Amino acid sequence: MNKNIYNRIPCLLLLLLVAASMLPACKKDKMSAPVITSVRNYAAAPNDTVVQTVNAGQWVVVMGNNLSNVSRAFFDGVPASVKSTFTTDQSIVIQIPSIAFQSVPKDKMDEIMVVGDGGTATFKLSIIGAPFISYVRSASPSPNDTIAKAIFPGEKVNILGFNIKNPVKIAFQGVAADLTSIVYTDSSAIVTVPADLSGGDATLANMISYTNNVGTGTFAIAIIGPPIITGVSNENPAAGDSVYLYGNNFFAVQNLSFAGATITSWKAADDGSSVGFVVPSLSQSGPVVIKTTAGTFTTAYNVNDVTTGIVSNFEWGPLFHWDWWGGAELTSGDPSSGWPPYDAAFTGNSSMFLALKTNVMNAGAGDEFSTAIRMGGVQWLPAGNVGDNVNAWALKFEINVPASWNGGTIGIKSSNGYMARYEPWKITETSTAPYKTKGWQTVTIPLSSFRKNDATLGDGKGAPVTSISDLVGSSGTSDMILVMHNYGTSPTATAFKAAFDNFRVVKR
Incomplete structure (x- = not known):
């Protein structure tokens, strides 16, 4: 009996030695968590600079340590494409995805996150895209800073949304606003609607266009300004025909002419979207001109014209x-x-x-x-x-x-x-x-x-x-x-x- 016990002792010692020898190896094989130290522009030198602001769609190099086993990356919580063929332990090449900024949780905003076998790492960086306007408020002090359903020429308004800092152009119905007097917060811009919206773009009626270096965002809102003609029911009518102008802001019409002929009687729709009248005898071609208390609009084309174009x-x-x-x-x-x-x-x-x-x-x-x-x-x-x-x-x-x-x-x-x-x-x-x-x-x-x-x-x-x-x-x-x-x-x-x-x- 005792002899059997003594015979087993060398075997137990051998097993313990084997187990002990394996412990350092297991500890060594455990992956370390990734670390992000900076982000660079993905370009040839000298353009591979460290960046503080990146755009949706841009390729970047995420720098750091323990990055070779990173398999997933997120920008503002949105999955990104990792270019695995160019991944090293110190860098990863990633394309920033398209981001619906209005849907990004607040705690994920301007965040890069990478996920590897050893854990995750996050890094804060300004991530921008094309502007997105959520709504427009009056710029009046509280409690009069209500959400606006309509805006007027010369009015100061507060535009709220995402990626609205540093615009290169803000336009109302195609008419550019003065950018020198804008007041910014993190998520808004206070700007004055141009006082004169005459000559606006008919295709941008009742539209705010907000442009930055990435792209343009638009926002539809009633702009009670000068009239805009978007269509004429019949541009080449006969005398006595009924003609309708379609567009916006046909309120308080003062004067109206059609191919140079003065229209003395008309009827405007209550919502300002159309004006109807009977065409008199016409002797020439010319534009349609309508004047209201808010301004004047002249069509870019002539009516009663079967020659031009x-x-x-x-x-x-x-x-x-x-x-x-x-x-x-x-x-x-x-x-x-x-x-x-x-x-x-x-x-x-x-x-x-x-x-x-x-x-x-x-x-x-x-x-x-x-x-x-x-x-x-x-x-x-x-x-x-x-x-x-x-x-x-x-x-x-x-x-x-x-x-x-x-x-x-x-x-x-x-x-x-x-x-x-x-x-x-x-x-x-x-x-x-x-x-x-x-x-x-x-x-x-x-x-x-x-x-x-x-x-x-x-x-x-x-x-x-x-x-x-x-x-x-x-x-x-x-x-x-x-x-x-x-x-x-x-x-x-x-x-x-x-x-x-x-x-x-x-x-x-």
Whole structure:
């Protein structure tokens, strides 16, 4: 018995020695927590400087220790992409993700966090992105610093949100504010609305635009300032026609003129969004000018003008530009005309125009040979303006739809594979309503509305055009083809009958 005990002692000692020898190795294998000491710009020297402020989307190098096993990184709590191929124990290359700053918890704001096998490390750094405006307050002392539902020219307002320090531009309806007198806090900027908002951008009506070095944020709010005209129901009416101006701030109208003719009687909508009047006899072209107690607005384009920017007016002469085939019919608005034929359905236009008519269209019906208006090789706009912003120009034409139209798409095409869709009967992707006009109406299609034809998404549903030259080439010359086509999977609900006139491309 004792002999057995003594025999076991060497074995126990051996096991203890083995266990003891393993302890230092286990302790040595345990990973240390990462440490962040600084952040550098990810660029070649001498631009790889230490940074105190970074932008969403920027690549940076996080410097420190014990970083080789870091597998995850977060900026403001948002997961980031770690470039593992460039990771060392002292550095990690990371791209800062897109961040919805308004959703970042307060304790995560301006925080970098990395997670490794040995633990986590955090580091505070100013992380900025494009401005985001949460709301606007009156700049009056409390308790009058209430959230504003409308603002006025010359008023001092407090803009609150994220990334609003150090703006390079603050604009109200496109009119820049004075940045020299701004008062900042951590999350707000007190700025004065320009006293004169005349000449604002119609596309930015009731909009604050806030721009920093990263990008621009916008905020919609009622700006009770000078009027802004965003559209005219019929830019080429006949005497006695009713015309409506659409836009904003049509309050307390003092004077109104249309193509140089003084309008003596009008009716404005209670919400200031429209003004209606009857057009007198017109003798010239000219802009629409409206004056209120808050200021004056003049359209950038002329009305009663079938010459400026004209692509085709279908009158005999150099601006006829119809290819004589495609399915449209040359029509006269003059009842005494022997030819082209007169159509009593299209009154209010005594000139010549094109009519396009179809029966109920089966799915997939309609093409450039049978249901189209073709204008080949026409000058969309002067070659000198091809470099302009694509949003600064628009295609316009007059249309007359005397009977209900529901289903089928009018696609306007250029030679370069871009198309704009016109579907006024479509309310949403799943709902429609019959559409018709009261006489002639003006259709405005910004050139920025043209989109690339896409084999998967469909014609005119691909990437939007980004330059005028992509749409019509460097010379500004391209085909302009209007096609009626049924892209639906069932027959159209109605037939189609409409007249078209005065295709033109003009400044917006």
